[in-house]
Amino acid sequence: MPTLRQTALLLASAALAAPMAASPVLAQTTQAAPQSEDDRLAALFAADDEANLVRNPISGLFRGDLRYADRLGDYVSDAYFDGERRAAEGNMAALAKIDRARLTTVNQIAYDIFKRNQQDAIKGLSPEFLPLTAVxxxxxxxxxxxxxxxxxxxxxxxxxxxxxxxxxxxxxxxxxxxxxxxxxxxxxxxxxxxxxxTxxxxxxxxxxxxxxxxxxxxxxxxxxxxxxxxxxxxxxxxxxxxxxxxxxxxxxxxxxxxxxxxxxxxxxxxxxREGVGLKYMKGGDALYAFLIEQTTTLPLAADEVHDLGLSEVKRILSEMDSIRAEVAFKGTLNEFFDHLRTDPKFKAPTREALTQGYYDIGKQVDAVISTQFKVLPATPLEIRPYEEFREKFEAGGSYQSGNPDGSRPGIFYFNAYDLPSRTTPGMTTLYLHEGAPGHHFQISLAQENEALPAFMRFGGNTAYVEGWALYSEKLGYPMGLFNDPYQRFGHLDDEMLRAMRLVVDTGIHSKGWTREQAIKYMLDNSSMGETDATAEVERYIAIPSQALAYKIGALTIQRLKAKAESELGTRFDPREFHDQVLNTGALPMTILEDKINRWIAATKG
CATH class of the missing domain: 1.20.58 (Methane Monooxygenase Hydroxylase; Chain G, domain 1)
Incomplete structure (x- = not known):
């Protein structure tokens, strides 16, 4: 589930517009010292951030900046889009005047991310794509x-x-x-x-x-x-x-x-339109190709993603069948799915019982989290069910970020709607993804890091943000949280969800799958209840490509970790690896890979 902060950024991100805010002019009595390239880059970031806060007051409120709190923002007018396009073009022109080679290593990363962000904004606001999204x-x-x-x-x-x-x-x-x-x-x-x-x-x-x-x-x-x-x-x-x-x-x-x-x-x-996929929308094929690259941060084609999903589904089904045999269930794997969906022992009897279950999991994670992380967020984490007015159309869980100063906690939301359709084996995995060490760690550690420019503290891309959260689910193994085979199966079921997304999202938007075809595929390959499967499929219909980023990002982080373990041997420390992944905010996958490769080389000496 996208975090609530991600939702706000999606609603008011690259498509914001207003002229750049004017910076105050200070009287000078002496000649200023020449600026270094790093200083010039920092000045560009600061000016852009201030202008963006004027255009995007919601971002300020999420950060605890109340200077523009009397405004919501104008996110749909032509002037708005035109202004944001001009801002991105101005940023690109300013960036071209800075010599990247003379920047520090961290600032080179910042330069690359900022440049990519501006390019994506300009492309998204172009005559090719804006008429397909603004309406x-x-x-x-x-x-x-x-x-x-x-x-x-x-x-x-x-x-x-x-x-x-x-x-x-x-x-x-x-x-x-x-x-x-x-x-x-x-x-x-x-x-x-x-x-x-649709x-x-x-x-x-x-x-x-x-x-x-x-x-x-x-x-x-x-x-x-x-x-x-x-x-x-x-x-x-x-x-x-x-x-x-x-x-x-x-x-x-x-x-x-x-x-x-x-x-x-x-x-x-x-x-x-009747057809639920972008394939059936005017301009939809081109828009979907653009969205895939934007959300995964990689140049992937729909067919390539679809095939990767099919191979991951096959692998996970094999591991699921091993657990079926481990618990001595005599039926087929599909019958085991039905058993998990329907047996009362896998249901929470009340909202209160479900809430207490998540409280207990949170305590278990807190007791062992330091074995994997050397830096923990200062921002506290709370656990809450969704409010009843919105729970029907929400996914199983989500995260709302806290304030950088910790005055507002991060919140892990879980869904208690239609309890008979929900099962308990996936609870540990959901908490690891949405809470700690998933979204809560990644978002909180970034925004608490005042050494980073604001767009790295508070921005991000889906492949990193959701890829990290999915990767975090696997940390249940080294933390000893998956000793129960049913919770382990729940982890595989959630991993299966992300693998099926690769198949279903591309199936819907590039191959013309129907809603019913997609729901059936998910029910046939997992123990999901029909309510959850329906909500998932309707989500993919509503926000094409977003769901692809989870598995693509997680597989990238897993591959980088395996490479570090192989090359560093006994010198590999998961706490150091996780610090390297997290300490510069959300990075595009190509930039993250370059960073980890440099860290491996430096650690090897």
Whole structure:
């Protein structure tokens, strides 16, 4: 599952726009010393980061920077896209004036990542691709209509500690309404150009909007901050905000939801496409090829990814069958899948029992984590179920990052919707992926590292972020967490999920697979329940290529680790290897490989 911070970055990342913020001019009485190449690079990064925070206020809030907290941002207008394109082109021109060879080793890495980011932004905002993406601003897995309620609920990333915080939230609500209305206009442009979303995703969006509209305003997530006023608020402020929040929900947000819902149901749905893959969308084949390279950070073709997935599925099925034999199950592997899906002993009886199970796993991991890591995050980690208003359409788990200063914890969310369809063998693996040492370690250690430029502390790419989290699942073996064969099988089942993604995502978007064909493939090759398999397939339909990055990234890290173990022998220390992988933030796979190769050579002497 993409982390909530990743979702925010997806919603407001390369496609943000506004002129570069002006830097203050300071009077100088003496001539400044000539800048080194490293200083010039740092100045470029700082200027770009400040300008990006102006364009992308949400990023600032996730980082605990409240200077622009009264803004949500404008993420769909032409001026917005044009401004972001100009910013990326300006960054490329400035970067070309810096001599990369004269930079430190770490800054050479930063230079390469920054350059790649700008190139990707320019390509994504080009006339070839922007008309294929801008006109599809929302689907059931990707959109402000589901991101923002949690963000503004009082339990999300937006702060609610002061009167100003509460006032800023009201101002952001106004911009949210504008975003929803501008999204309608974008959808209309897509209808006119023939670039449309699928009927499946739009029906799901309509259901999401119906669910939110069915809540009374005082039961809405948007009303949450009213229920948790800080103790030092005056009675007058409480009364003022109670009235203001009820009013804006009732008179602004809900009517905007209704406008979007009615337009999608009464107008757009009839023109949405039946074919769920990008293959069936105008320009879809070219867009999918671009997305594969963007998410995996490698020049891979769809057929190549599909074949890799088939080979991984075959390998994992063999290992699963060995565990079936180990536990003395007499039936076939598919019958063993059904056994795991249906036997009550693999079900959590209540939400409370499921929650306690994850608490227990967290304690087990904490007791042994130092055997694999020499640097631990300072940011605390909390464990929570998804809120009921959004749990139906969420995956099994996700991660929301904390603040760099630790004032807001990282949160591992798990899904307690439809408990009878969920099984317990994968719990350890899910925690390792979404919590520690997966997303929580990778994201927290990066953003706590103030020596890195902001785009490396707070940015990232899916292949690294999700590849690391998938790689982290395998650390259950050296940490002694997979002694139970069923938890070990759960690990293989989750690994199978990521292998099947290579097959199913490419099957849907490049080979024309149907939703039902994809669901059947996943049920035939794993012990997933139908609810989970359906949610997974509909996710791949909604966000093409994103799911490919997990396995591609993990296989790259596993290969680099095996190379280090082979070449270093007794000098190999997993704590040092993991530090090398994590201590410069999220790297594209080619850049990570170059870094690890240099570390191996230096360690060998």
């Amino acid at each position: 599809r601003p929302i689907n059931h897995f990707f959109g402000f209509h589901t991101f923002y309620p949690n963000f503004a609920s009082g339990t999300g990333s937006a702060p609610f500690k002061t009167v100003t915080d509460y006032e800023n939230n009201l101002k952001r609500h106004k911009e949210f309404v504008v975003l929803l209305d501008r999204s309608i206009e974008r959808f209309k442009q897509g209808q006119a150009s023939g670039v449309v979303e 009927k499946l995703t739009i029906r799901n969006v309509i259901e999401q909007l119906d669910t939110q509209l069915a809540q009374a305003p005082t039961e809405s997530p948007y009303y949450g901050p009213v229920n948790t006023f800080p103790a030092d608020f005056s009675d007058a402020d409480k009364a003022r905000f109670t009235a203001a929040y009820a009013s804006i929900i009732t008179n602004d947000i809900y009517p905007a939801y209704k406008r979007l819902r009615d337009y999608l149901a009464d107008d757009y749905l009839k023109d949405a």
